[in-house]
Amino acid sequence: MANQDLLVYRDKIDAIDEQILALLSSRAACAKAIGHIKQNQTVAMPFYRPEREKAVLERLMDMNPGPLPDKEIRRLFREVMSACLALEMPMDIAYLGPEGTYTQAAVLKQFGHSVNTVPLRTIPDVFKAVQSENAHFGIVPSENSTEGVVTHTLDMLLQSDLRICGEILLRIQHNLLSNAESLSAVKAVYAHEQALAQCRNWLNRYIPHADLRPVSSNGKAAEIAATEANAAAIAGQMASDFYGLSILAAGIEDETNNTTRFLVIGNQQLTPTGDDKTSLVVSANNHPGLLHQLLEPIARYKVNMTRLESRPARQAIWEYVFFIDLEGHEHDEKTASLLAEIKRTASFFKVLGSYPVGTVF
Ligand SMILES: O=C(O)C(=O)C[C@]1(C(=O)O)C=C[C@@H](O)C=C1
Secondary structure, eight states: HHHHHHHHHHHHHHHHHHHHHHHHHHHHHHHHHHHHHHHHHEEEEEEEEHHHHHHHHHHHHHOOOOSOOOOHHHHHHHHHHHHHHHHHHHOOOEEEEEESSHHHHHHHOOOOOOOSEEEEEEEHHHHHHHHTTTSEEEEEEETTTTHHHHOOHHHHHHHHOOOOEEEEEEEEEEEEEEESSSGGOOOOOOHHHHHHHHHHHHHHOTTTTTTEEOOOOOHHHHHHHHTOOOOEEOOOOOHHHHHTOEEESSSSOOOSSSSEEEEESSSSSOOOSSSSEEEEEOOOOOOOOHHHHHHHHHHHHTTOOEEEEEOSSSSOOOEEEEEEEEEESSSSSHHHHHHHHHHHOEEEEEEEEEEEEOOOO
């Protein structure tokens, strides 16, 4: 009898799948039509519209009746839009490699699996690929749990004409990946030194006998663990799939809730979504109270500053440049007048981009 019920539900699922397929095909046809419209404009119209994608995903999560959790709805529709965008324009996305790193996971979280991902060796290489139009967008770490603030990215943003077109927040889960039979068989653990530091308590407790070996990236660690007997790597789920390693232990970080931030860099100006951030870089001749003078308008406008970073300036005329993230879009009225005030006091002022606030999902 139970089996009979099961068959009834399978029949229902078959019928529903047919409807989903028909609907997906209609959706894809609409995306193709949008692609033609975009292609036929006299003024170039961007194919990738992160602000629209954000609105689509949020609307569906708000409407979600269950039982699928919002996170799964987001993931499924993320992939639907990724496939639709690929019909309009196949996207090449450059990122800081190697494959299997958290940066690659960030690419897939933002763009889905239907893009062509291009791993590059350095952050300047990623900027160059986008600048020379060898890639549509680039993904670089900004504040990385494995490197802290990524100063290279800040330096490149200062020099380059590219803009920040998005931020990607990724919850980092460290796993112990290995082909060893068991934890007791693991003789060496490879990882970026920060990942080793973040898992220290767990490593001391469960594999105190293992030799800890820092390497340049967690992707590199996984590559070594895939070939060396009884070696393990600390890396994300992606690396386990990519290098064919088993997850010997999942979620081994001492501090859970570990989120890192990546930036999407490109040539695109995005329109406001109502929930945006603006990144800028400012400097002025050094004098007592300089920072206060630059920041005072932000307090007066009651705008939230989500980040402040100072970097030694390359040119000697300014000693420091300040990287500031604010809530709001440069084309919002309030943000625009705040930016105009900051610009008046600064001798150097550059908006790096206005883009939708990222979600941790
Ligand atoms: O609305 C658009 O402009 C589309 O191109 C459609 C669509 C989608 O599939 O919903 C696809 C790609 C864009 O990045 C945004 C949305």
